[in-house]
Amino acid sequence: MVIDKPARAGTLESSDIYIMVQPNQGQGIEIQLDSIVLKQFGKQIENVMRQTLKDLEIEDIKIIANDRGALDYTIRARLETAINRAN
Incomplete structure (x- = not known):
């Protein structure tokens, strides 16, 4: 999978992560x-x-993340959402 454009997902709320x-x-x-x-x-x-990038077969990507205590499943969901929005 190739990232075509910038995208983001998540919030800066407690227990969440903002990913670009x-x-x-x-x-x-x-x-x-x-x-x-x-x-x-x-x-x-x-x-x-x-691991999420490996599962999605992404090799070239820049990730900027601001974490506020998110759990693993939230991190994965936000990253997958941002990647889907970038395609």
Whole structure:
């Protein structure tokens, strides 16, 4: 799957995550994560994002995420929604 245009999903409410995706043609996967729980769960959040991208067969994407304590299933849902909006 290829990202054609920028898109976003989510909110900045508590227990949610705001995700913006952008095309990153030929540059691979780039993740910029800001989170209130970055020290505790930053690697887990990034792992959920990378697994979601792998499942969707996306290799070139830039993700800008602002997390407010979202659970794994919320992170995955927001990322999938943003990607679907970008196509």
